[in-house]
Amino acid sequence: MKWSKEKINDKKEYFLSQRKNPTGMFTEMVVRTYFLIYKQCSLNDNFCPSNKINSRILVSDVYENFYDNKTSNHVPSVVDDCINNLNKMGYIKFIKTNSSPKWMVKIEKNLDFILDGEEDFYFKKYNITQKIV
Numbered sequence: 201m202k203w204s205k206e207k208i209n210d211k212k213e214y215f216l217s218q219r220k221n222p223t224g225m226f227t228e229m230v231v232r233t234y235f236l237i238y239k240q241c242s243l244n245d246n247f248c249p250s251n252k253i254n255s256r257i258l259v260s261d262v263y264e265n266f267y268d269n270k271t272s273n274h275v276p277s278v279v280d281d282c283i284n285n286l287n288k289m290g291y292i293k294f295i296k297t298n299s300s301p302k303w304m305v306k307i308e309k310n311l312d313f314i315l316d317g318e319e320d321f322y323f324k325k326y327n328i329t330q331k332i333v
Contacts, residue, residue: 202288219314219318226282229278229279230285230286231311231322232261232322233258233282233286234311235322236253236261236262236326238332240305241307243330245332246307247304248305249300250294250303250304253305255276255283256276259274259275259279261326292305292306292307307332
């Protein structure tokens, strides 16, 4: 279930302020999580099985270059929180399709709290070659 428009706007404002003046790493983790999910969805007409984007799979890429790359500091539940934020804000959606009884993930919209040029940066970083939204 999505958050209220007010809560979504508050989160967007917070994330945008963190892009401009970072005081922590969570917003960067949300952005990385989004583009890692985007990459998986771009490989299959904007759908990917939810098991391809679970936190245990994404955690090392989300935490890249944080905490001296020590895997002992990688926390999958933080990635789960990133996925939850993206879902509740309407950037991604979990659905079941007629062709699959499994949960699928779909990109619903582009991030609108990143700075100019950041989308291109992450497309290159994660080798995303197909725009889907």
